[in-house]
Every structure is written in C-alpha cells, then in structure tokens.
Amino acid sequence: MKRIDLKKASVARSNTIRDINRQIVLNFVREKGPISRADIARETNLQRSTISLIVGELRNIGLIDEVYGDSSGGRPPALLTLPTSQPIAIGVDLGTKRTVIATCDLTGRIINRAEFPTDRSAKRTTTLIVDHVQSYLDMNGGSIEGIGISIPALVDSKRRSIRYSPHFEWQDPQIVDALEKATGISVTVDNDANAAAMAELWFGRPEIQGVRDFVLVYIENGIGTGIVLDGQIYRGRGGVAGEFGHMRIGTDAPVACPTGSRECWEAFASERAALARYKRTSNGDKASSITFSTVIQRAFDGDQRAVDALRQTAEFIGIGVANLIQGLSPDAIVIGGEFVEAWAIISQTINDSVRRVVCNGVPSARIIPSTLGKNPTLMGAFSLVLANKFASVSI
Numbered sequence: 001m002k003r004i005d006l007k008k009a010s011v012a013r014s015n016t017i018r019d020i021n022r023q024i025v026l027n028f029v030r031e032k033g034p035i036s037r038a039d040i041a042r043e044t045n046l047q048r049s050t051i052s053l054i055v056g057e058l059r060n061i062g063l064i065d066e067v068y069g070d071s072s073g074g075r076p077p078a079l080l081t082l083p084t085s086q087p088i089a090i091g092v093d094l095g096t097k098r099t100v101i102a103t104c105d106l107t108g109r110i111i112n113r114a115e116f117p118t119d120r121s122a123k124r125t126t127t128l129i130v131d132h133v134q135s136y137l138d139m140n141g142g143s144i145e146g147i148g149i150s151i152p153a154l155v156d157s158k159r160r161s162i163r164y165s166p167h168f169e170w171q172d173p174q175i176v177d178a179l180e181k182a183t184g185i186s187v188t189v190d191n192d193a194n195a196a197a198m199a200e201l202w203f204g205r206p207e208i209q210g211v212r213d214f215v216l217v218y219i220e221n222g223i224g225t226g227i228v229l230d231g232q233i234y235r236g237r238g239g240v241a242g243e244f245g246h247m248r249i250g251t252d253a254p255v256a257c258p259t260g261s262r263e264c265w266e267a268f269a270s271e272r273a274a275l276a277r278y279k280r281t282s283n284g285d286k287a288s289s290i291t292f293s294t295v296i297q298r299a300f301d302g303d304q305r306a307v308d309a310l311r312q313t314a315e316f317i318g319i320g321v322a323n324l325i326q327g328l329s330p331d332a333i334v335i336g337g338e339f340v341e342a343w344a345i346i347s348q349t350i351n352d353s354v355r356r357v358v359c360n361g362v363p364s365a366r367i368i369p370s371t372l373g374k375n376p377t378l379m380g381a382f383s384l385v386l387a388n389k390f391a392s393v394s395i
Helices: 016-032 036-044 049-058 121-141 175-183 192-203 267-268 271-281 292-300 305-327 338-357 376-389
Strands: 064-067 078-081 087-095 098-104 110-117 146-151 155-156 161-165 187-191 214-219 221-229 232-234 332-337 366-369
Touching: 016 036, 016 049, 016 376, 036 049, 036 078, 036 187, 049 064, 087 121, 087 161, 087 187, 087 376, 098 121, 098 376, 110 121, 121 175, 146 175, 146 192, 146 376, 155 187, 161 175, 175 187, 187 192, 187 305, 187 376, 192 214, 192 221, 192 332, 192 376, 214 305, 214 376, 221 267, 221 305, 267 271, 267 305, 271 292, 292 305, 305 332, 305 338, 332 338
Parallel strands: 087 146, 146 187, 214 332, 332 366
Antiparallel strands: 064 078, 087 098, 098 110, 155 161, 214 221, 221 232
16 A cells, blocks of 8 residues: 655545546547547446547547548447647657657657767757757647657756766756757656656557566666656656666676776676677777677677677676566566667577576566667657656646
8 A cells, every 4th residue: 555645645626536537538549549439438437428528628639639430331430549640749869879859749650850979068969959959840830849858867857957977977968958948848858768668658569568567778888777666667866766777796897887887787788898898809800880780780690709799798688687676576677779689689698697696586577678679768758748648638
C-alpha cells in the first residue's frame, strides 16, 4: 500500500473522476485505435453516453479524429483515432556525436528531421538548435505545442535545468532558457536515458507495453539508465537517480570515463570500450576513421577480432545488468543504443554473464533490445511533450 505524502497531498476535485475517465478514453484510442465507441465501452464498462460526451470534448480540442471503417453491408462504422495531420511537438536529441531535431504528430510519427554534429561548445550548439527549431516553427504555422530535449547530462527535470554534462564538461548550459526566450514555447528537458525509458513506457511495442517495472540501459560513449517503477520514471533527489554508468565493477578498463576513472561500468562496457578493444588487436589498424559502426559491420562480415571485441564488452554489459537486477529486481532490462544493431552477436553473451553474476534465489529479468530501435532518445525527446498530453488532459 502506498503511503500518502501529506506534504504533497491535495483533496480530490469534484471533476476528478471525469478527468480520469477522459484520460482512459484518450489512451484507449492511442493504444488500440482505430477503435469504436462500443469497443471502448466494453473494455472500460463506461456508459456509452459518458464516452460520447468525452469523445466530443476530445474532438473539440483536436486530440481525437473520427474516421469510418469498412462496411459489412450497412452503414460504415465510426472509428476513433489520433489526428496525424500536423506536427504537435519538436524533439531535440542532443547526443555526444550528433544532435537530431525533428517534429512529430500526436502518435510520435516523425514529420520533419534534421541533424548536425554536436559542437563541444555549448554556445555554438545552442545557437544551432535555436536556428533549427525556429525554422520548424516558421514552417508549421503555430501547431507546435511544446519542445522536448534529451541530453546525456545530470538534469533537474522539475526545475527544467541542465546541471552538468560530463562528456562535454558543460556546467549549467542555458539551452532551455535560450530556446524559450527565442520561441516563446515551453521546453521540457531530461536525461537521455530517462527520456528513452519514458518513450518505451509510452510508445514501446507490445514486448514492453505491459511492463510496469523496468530499467532502460542506454549505451553510447557512456552508459545511462532510466528506471521505471510502477509505470513512472524514478528520478530520486535532485532528479539524478540512475547514474549507474559510474558504479565500480573492476579495475584497469580499456578506456577512462569522462571523470577519469578506469573502474566504472561505462569504462568497461561503452561503445568507446568496445572500439578500444578492437583497435588493440587490429595489427596497427588504429585509424581514427574506425568507428563503433565499423566494428559492428566488420563483425557481421566475419572479422573475428570485431566479434571478440563486441562479446568481451557484452560480458561487462552483463555484469552491470546483473547488479541492476540484484539491486532493483525489475521485470525487464531494456538495452538501447547502437549495440542493439549487434544484438544477434552479443545477446547470448550478455545473458550468460548475467546468469553467472546474479546470486541464487534472485529472480532474473527479461533482457531485451529497445523496441524503438537503436536511437530511442529522439522518441524520448518527443515523449517529454506527448506524455503530458496523454497523462493529463485539460478541457
């Protein structure tokens, strides 16, 4: 039983039940549409008159469209779906290598997309982001309702502030303020792993939709984790929970993490670690042009050194995952990032490593690749805007 926090508690308003029913109807349309009013009534046990009233309200504010299905001889059935006619959100996926900026409709479908190399200067990167966002606003005539930013950094999402990015050594970059000042539109920001976890929660495929407790492990140049407990992102004090990439799991890793340590998880299990292992065995082939994508491609082309580098790294991914399972006991662990492209090569190694490390009697968890592909963080940026639409509907 969940204890009520009396410092944050508020009494129910007279229309609380109506608000909840509105959210239920909207989310049935989101997850199962096109769907009829009759089907929603059967699924929810709400009265048809109540559903019709709610549908009318949601159509008036543009959150539901009505389409007609195939006729079986009589009048075509009226079906409810989400509107896809115009962009509603802008997502900014600020990555360690590239920044992607895109617009999406209410379903999360990408409409416009652009990208550029992320500059190590916070000021220059901010200027590029503002310019791209402004061009999308000019293009879309006022339909954009919010902007979401996903970034590999310590983020206080409640205060909508970026505190520190270890990779870039950015201290309090004023990206959110600059965007809001330039556009006049509300900006939401979160750590990239939290954003990706939110995307899995709200827009993931059936493998993850019914899971209430899971951890999203996002592996890129570093490692971040987004923790979902009882269907909510767990952020902890100051919003910085989930920094498991810096938990100590060994010594003398192949690379140092951004803080200089060769003992933490991301120093053993990141893309950079796999790339370092490959270059170490590549007979002098240490050219800077070799990327992590190159290693994956060479592994699938039969380069045993590339296979070994990926699997050695997967061993350490498994060790960290095992620690998450023992500490949090989630239903599932979701792996995101470009490592997903090599899932056929590394998945068995990860699972074997987890089995060796997890103590007897500790329930294991399903370990699956992100259901949103190798780049769930863009969907995460969208989710920072869209989830608010589905979680709180105001009329």
